[in-house]
Amino acid sequence: MHASSRLVEETDPSLAIALFPFNVDATATLVERLLDGQEAGADMEIAEDLVDEAIPLNAGHARLQSLRAEILLRAGDRDGAANDFRRALELSKTESVALQRTIAWSIEADDVVGALENIDVLLRRHPWKIRDLGSIFAAIVMTKDGYAELRRRLMVGPPWGAAVFRQIAADPAGLAAGASLLTDLHKAGAPVGDWGLSTVIQALIREGRALEAYSLFLGTQSTAEAALAGYIHDSGFEGGQSNKPFDWQIRSRSGHTVERLPHPSFGSVQSGLLIQFNGTPVKDMQASQVLHLPPGEYELSADLTAANAKLPKGLYWSLRCQSSSREFARLDIPEGSYRNKVAATRFVLSADDCPLQNVSIHTAVIAESWKDRYTGSVVVQRLQIRKSDS
Numbered sequence: 001m002h003a004s005s006r007l008v009e010e011t012d013p014s015l016a017i018a019l020f021p022f023n024v025d026a027t028a029t030l031v032e033r034l035l036d037g038q039e040a041g042a043d044m045e046i047a048e049d050l051v052d053e054a055i056p057l058n059a060g061h062a063r064l065q066s067l068r069a070e071i072l073l074r075a076g077d078r079d080g081a082a083n084d085f086r087r088a089l090e091l092s093k094t095e096s097v098a099l100q101r102t103i104a105w106s107i108e109a110d111d112v113v114g115a116l117e118n119i120d121v122l123l124r125r126h127p128w129k130i131r132d133l134g135s136i137f138a139a140i141v142m143t144k145d146g147y148a149e150l151r152r153r154l155m156v157g158p159p160w161g162a163a164v165f166r167q168i169a170a171d172p173a174g175l176a177a178g179a180s181l182l183t184d185l186h187k188a189g190a191p192v193g194d195w196g197l198s199t200v201i202q203a204l205i206r207e208g209r210a211l212e213a214y215s216l217f218l219g220t221q222s223t224a225e226a227a228l229a230g231y232i233h234d235s236g237f238e239g240g241q242s243n244k245p246f247d248w249q250i251r252s253r254s255g256h257t258v259e260r261l262p263h264p265s266f267g268s269v270q271s272g273l274l275i276q277f278n279g280t281p282v283k284d285m286q287a288s289q290v291l292h293l294p295p296g297e298y299e300l301s302a303d304l305t306a307a308n309a310k311l312p313k314g315l316y317w318s319l320r321c322q323s324s325s326r327e328f329a330r331l332d333i334p335e336g337s338y339r340n341k342v343a344a345t346r347f348v349l350s351a352d353d354c355p356l357q358n359v360s361i362h363t364a365v366i367a368e369s370w371k372d373r374y375t376g377s378v379v380v381q382r383l384q385i386r387k388s389d390s
Contacts, residue, residue, distance in 0.1 A: 062092035138174035165196035169203035288360035309376035321354035
């Protein structure tokens, strides 16, 4: 009956024990459910009796030791619980309940080095346990010792590194320290992925901290990325794919493809943004970038090439306020076939306008109709913003 017992030990531990009374994993699961109140007639004494009966036969079972420690802790015996948690970690250094309790007690004692050592073990073995740690990283990064120890551990690129910044991004109080940590890691040559950067930058934007968000973007650029800097980052579409807000966000949608050159269809053009239409209506497009322009007078211009472009409801770049969608400038893209055509328009951004803007490509299609089929190709070789010479 042992095999049948193993099949149901997670879904129905009581049945698993009835089938095979010595199934220790089923016993541990049942005790966990009793402690969590998931079992009918849940009772601490029942849980304690189950553990006391099982431990003599399974003295080396770390999970059982942790459960006994949890029972002692709930009964008010913290010292006894601490001893059993310690015993559980001696049996298995990755026992999750013992690790989580030990982490919490280390934080209480301001032992961030010990806490992070156990967090590293926990998240390497049980990465999903990150959700049980609450806002622990946001709390750690805001202390001097915690910042230094977290920086030291992130320098080697642990697998839980991205989760640190997801958690920090959820707590506005920790954003400044999180941004500083990302900048420090970048300067030290540590592996800082776009995902972590993007998460913190987006959180700063949501909090209305535009300058901090843009400064973090600039302060974590590679040499190659810095070479593409401008009022519009990577105005010639020469960089790689990115998910950072102050870089291009490019996706193909139904009815068209959007991709960077080079491409076999335009062998003579080596860089730019290629938009190919598939003979269908085109409503939603995604090629956009968040900008941080200071007040002033500007010119928005595009270098364009097209082949048999039919754009029945128009195609245009729009510059809008990120928060209110108020439009400052619109740059229309002509139909037809042509090479190296320049389109330009001027606009003014005053001091009381929005701190962040968004430049994106659109059609004027509201309701899709097969009368409005888009065909042909357009290449945007460069889209740039320059100070006006007025």
